[in-house]
Amino acid sequence: MTLLQQRDNKAFTYLYENYSGALYGIINQIIPDKESANDVLQEVFLNIWKKIETYDTSKGRLFTWILNIARNAAIDKIRSKSWQNDLKNQSLPDDVNTLKNQSVKMDTDNMGFKKVLGKLKEEQRTLIELSYFQGYTHEEIAKGMSIPLGTVKTRIRSALLQLRTMIEQQ
Amino acid sequence: MNIKEYISSGIVESYVLGLASEEEKAEFEQLCTRYPELVAARNSFELSLEKEAFENASEPPGSVKQGFLDFINRQSVSSQQSNSTSIEKNMAQKSSPVRWLAAASVLLLVVSGYLAYKFYNESVNLRSELQNTKDAQAQLDSRLKTLEDQQRVIKDPKVSVVNLTGLPKAPASSASVYWDSTSSNVWLLVKNLPQLPSDKQFQLWALIDGKPKDLGLFDPQGEEKVILKMNNTQKADAFAITIEKRGNTAGPDLEQLQALGKTKL
Secondary structure (H helix, E strand, C coil): CHHHHCCCHHHHHHHHHHHHHHHHHHHHHHCCCHHHHHHHHHHHHHHHHHHHHHCCHHHCCHHHHHHHHHHHHHHHHHHCHHHHHHCHHHCCCCCHHHHHHHHHHHCCCCCHHHHHHCCCCHHHHHHHHHHHHCCCCHHHHHHHHCCCHHHHHHHHHHHHHHHHHHHHHC | CCHHHHHCCCHHHHHHCCCCCHHHHHHHHHHHCCCHHHHHHHHHHHHHHHHHHHHCCCCCCHHHHHHHHHHHHHHHHHHHHHHHCHHHHHHHHHCHHHHHHHHHHHHHHHHHHHHHHHHHHHHHHHHHHHHHHHHHHHHHHHHHHHHHHHHHHHHCCCEEEEEEEECCCCCCCEEEEEEECCCCEEEEEEEECCCCCCCEEEEEEEEECCEEEEEEEECCCCCCCCEEEECCCCCCCEEEEEEEECCCCCCCCHHHEEEEEECCC
16 A cells, blocks of 8 residues: 555556456446547546545545546546537437436346346336446436435435345355 | 444445445444444445456456556656756755745735725825815805804894885785894895796885885895895885896886885884
């Protein structure tokens, strides 16, 4: 850890070799397009390099911290203008309701969480898809699906609990 | 706080996956400092998540790795460069008192400019306020002088009062003539006279042996009842007010007699 925070080249090389595959797997689940996923992965490592001092061991494992950087970077990417422009011709649905249908399609990706997601009830799957993989806030989801905010929160949490059980049973 | 319930509420997963709100995060981190079992639950989920992620890892293209390694190499080279350029930095630091002075003088200039502008505005305001006060003072002085003059006339034992009362033509009309028979001075206090068109004026007459003597033209007074200095007359059997053409030089238009008052003499 100290070596990382001193920006030791070898430590960062090790970090990359150790974590890039796992992160790439996650990023790919959010961004299926390989080219963009590559950009995001590179950005993630640059961010780790820049922000390593802010990592606080008492708040969680290093991988968790990095995973959240990766998820945020990937969501920023799919929310960015250039990304939206690239997808214009593919008529990407831009409201939460229509995204529901998209999430069902993406379940065929048989990798990582998405594989586990397939075992959830459709409603729970949708909630996880929107909140975790698309980065919508609980408030946005509540509004878009016309469900009370408290209900969204409870359902997401119970979906997460099931997800956890499934992951641990594998 | 029932920590077991809290742990099984899904907050642990929510926190680790970055789905918790800022408030929830703060609360979670706070509770972690007090409940080791919460930290254990978090750790256990983090490990399963990590295991899951590693099982589903996919190899990114080598170009990404090369890009990142190039970046960190450049960064470490430039940090070495920044060490070797410390001599230049020192030189820059030497000139810093001069920069300081320059910055301070610019600041001083800006501040003094602002103050000058502010004080100039203030002095303009004060000057105009002073002028207003002077004008008001002059007005009060002249009003006070008028009132003093009136008082002097009214209180003078040599001055007699002749009350002019309204005639059938203008029954509401009323005025008083203050007449000093020793000095022949005549003052008129209008109590009530009608408004006139702008081409008409009132005229005060003294009647001596049945003949009118012009004591002067005057305009209708407003709300303020001022005492007017009229022409002198040594004799008068009566005083009368008529309405005349503005600047009248002819005799009185007795048709237009407004008020009349006989002297005691």
